[in-house]
Amino acid sequence: MGLRFTRRDFLKSMTMFGVSAMLINKTEIVKALTQSKDYWHICWLNGATCSGCEVSFIQHTDPDLIDILTSITVGESGLPIALPDYMQVVHPASGSLAMEFIDLWKEAKEKRRILIVVGSVQNPGFCEIGGRDFRDLLKETSKFADYIIAFGSCSSFGGIPRAKGNVTGAKSVSDFLKEVGIVKPVINLPRCPGHPDSLVLTLTSVMIGVIPVLDTYGRPIDFYGTNMHQELCPYRPFYDRGIFITKPGDYKPGEEGCRYKIGCKGPIAQTDCALRKWNEHISYCVEVGAPCIACSEPNFPDGDTSPFWKEMPGLPTILNAPAEVWGSAIVAATTIGCAVHFARKMIKEKKER
Ligand code: SF4
Ligand code: SF4
Incomplete structure (x- = not known):
């Protein structure tokens, strides 16, 4: 059959x-x-x-x-x-x-x-x-x-x-x-x-x-139907930690960073490029060290997609603080959290001894 x-x-x-x-x-x-x-x-x-x-x-x-x-x-x-x-x-x-x-x-x-x-x-x-x-x-x-x-x-x-x-x-x-x-x-x-x-x-x-x-x-x-920055980009963890590349292609394997500072318009791009990719599904703009220029959006190449190589003004922020502030805050909070945890552990071990 x-x-x-x-x-x-x-x-x-x-x-x-x-x-x-x-x-x-x-x-x-x-x-x-x-x-x-x-x-x-x-x-x-x-x-x-x-x-x-x-x-x-x-x-x-x-x-x-x-x-x-x-x-x-x-x-x-x-x-x-x-x-x-x-x-x-x-x-x-x-x-x-x-x-x-x-x-x-x-x-x-x-x-x-x-x-x-x-x-x-x-x-x-x-x-x-x-x-x-x-x-x-x-x-x-x-x-x-x-x-x-x-x-x-x-x-x-x-x-x-x-x-x-x-x-x-x-x-x-x-x-x-x-x-x-x-x-x-x-x-x-x-x-x-x-x-x-x-x-x-x-x-x-x-x-x-x-x-x-x-x-x-x-x-x-x-x-x-998906937003590249919010839902699909593999570089989002770098954005959340405030780790950015500052020049196109300026990274070494293992030392990657989000492309936001070189003008990435991923936050306004409604595409599945990060998942589907291009050229036999091998890579896409952001992955080769370039910014996404949101070529899928109605304003392209003007409006909020322009200038291509410039950081988007005021976007995106979390509770009115820019990403890198949150990145530093998260790193600082993590460091403090680790220190507190370590101190508690030491006190507990001391008491037990
Ligand atoms: S700004 Fe661009 S590179 Fe950075 S996380 Fe968003 S979509 Fe990815
Ligand atoms: S610039 Fe266009 S093709 Fe390249 S990642 Fe952005 S939406 Fe996709």
Whole structure:
């Protein structure tokens, strides 16, 4: 009897271990996708972007890109999970022939259409694709999409193109849709670049009919439901003891310290990077001696995420005292506690003798 992996099992596997449950691998994805009724058509558009999100996506490791494009198929379609009908950066066709694939995507009979957008949306005239303004293209395709996924910080919140000084009017996909009167939810998968797991797992969820629960910024709570500093960072014990590194990379193994003093924005970052990590789940920004710059947050790269290498002013304190004060206080209290304990022990031993 073959193994049967139901939607319920998939959900269970995702929620059983809290956030770590989303660290599922190829085997689970393959099993889950057998539950999809049929193939989903994907249209992948690029607005104002550096294409780093695509580079990040193709580095997905378990399953890897070859699996995603060949062996992992959806339902009984025989077609792979994420082989877009149309994708600007990687497409066998070019010119007007390539643009015709957008029309084919719109006409997909099964009405299972996913629109993935990378990059922010600029004012008219700044971004043209196939002779058409990107805004027109996005407006038209959004109307046909059953699900819209904004992958990366630029399409989710505006990102780097929307940074202070932006003269192009760059904005997020959801802000653009509001502006043109299209009322449709957007699943935001911010980070700079987008994390490949977040896209592959969101696609898998949508294809089997499990719609991710989103936070107030449209981010799936499976990836963005935890605070790095409060809940996940392995350097938190150093923070609590007031032990900080003061220069990027300024530590030796065994002499680590929290990155708060070099500008770590972990206290405002709602991501699972400390757990999921990057590059085959090997490491992440904080672990290599850099600060987290909270690239997952709506204000990035401005607001409380900026300047990147500067300590956050007044954050976070405990009962209005900065962390290092508490660190020293804890060390002092521990020292006094040990001394008192030792003195009591001596008196007790003396009495007994
Ligand atoms: S400030 Fe950054 S490095 Fe320090 S504990 Fe918080 S998240 Fe970790
Ligand atoms: S650790 Fe921080 S800066 Fe690095 S990817 Fe995660 S949220 Fe972005």
